[in-house]
Amino acid sequence: MQLKEKLGVKWIADFRDPWTTIGYHKQLKLTEKSKQKHKALEKLVLNTADDIVVTSSVTKTEFEAITNKPIEVITNGYDYESVESKPLDAKFTIAHIGSLLSKRNPIILWQVLSELVQEHEGFSKDFQLNFVGAVSETVLQSIETVGLANHVNNAGYVSHKESIIYQKSSQVLLLVEIDSKETKCIIPGKLFEYMVSNRPILALGPQGSDVENIIKETNTGNYFYYTDYKSLKSTILAHYKSYQNKNLEVHAIGLQKYSRKSLTSKLASVLKKP
Incomplete structure (x- = not known):
């Protein structure tokens, strides 16, 4: 974020996971003040980045409630791997x-x-x-x-x-x-x-x-x-x-x-x- 502000470069924020709604976030035992800080930072990042990339349509929907910046869903994917072909299991x-x-x-x-x-x-x-x-x-x-x-x-x-x-x-x-x-x-x-x-x-x-x-x-x-x-x-x-x-x-x-x-x-x- 500071590099964008100082140098004027384009910033694409790539979220491999959600932020405040990820499963383990509730287990961090954060104070109410810390929770609000996380939410404020999340909102700041989402509204400062030029573009946002997420791996999930669900996350995209969540973020669209926070920002109007463009959000692209790019999931993980596959590579074809060459392995020895074996018949299906008999069982x-x-x-x-x-x-x-x-x-x-x-x-x-x-x-x-x-x-x-x-x-x-x-x-x-x-x-x-x-x-x-x-x-x-x-x-x-x-x-x-x-x-x-x-x-x-x-x-x-x-x-x-x-x-x-x-x-x-x-x-x-x-x-x-x-x-x-x-x-x-x-x-x-x-x-x-x-x-x-x-x-x-x-x-x-x-x-x-x-x-x-x-x-x-x-x-x-x-x-x-x-x-x-x-x-x-x-x-x-x-x-x-x-x-x-x-x-x-x-x-x-x-x-x-x-x-x-x-x-x-x-x-x-x-x-x-x-």
Whole structure:
């Protein structure tokens, strides 16, 4: 901000995350005076910058209530990675790639999977839940409580290249976000890698999130709220039947706009603005 004032240079403020509405902001134990200072600084930055870049449509809407300056949404994106091609898993695998910590513990999903295991002998025989990355003990305990422990394969940390192989060989890819209004603007980087893995995404999160809109827009999977018990169960069962028939597929559309090449071109257009 001072460089803009002293030198008269153009300033583009790039927000990788929101400011005063980010999830952990409430946990900072700020005084009322400090909270007001943050809000004042946020408003000052948003109204001083020439252009603003955000990674989320939700964040754009929030900022539009504070400033009239132009705001461009440029999300994170994907690069196509060349990895060894492997066949799809023989089992009906649902895989979560990345850390799954205690705050993102989808009890509803574990209950649905437990019911399907109990109600369908074939599902019980074929189903496997793959975790690739750190998983909290709270999550593992929840899974054990509903009787799914024997269906879990906990691979732990693997290289990024190996994680891509897991993604491309899994039957279904799992994406979980905390059920909170503060997480509506969170778009995990792995979403974009999931999208180009050519496997159906099963996502849970808050209503009205950017992830929900992207998955629907690109036809890359299904998004559920934490109250969608019946539809979550019926979708997983439908995926399983497609797996049995060897036609569990995804027909994605419009992925090109999320390539890093396209996103960089979009950023270049912002930089070239007079």
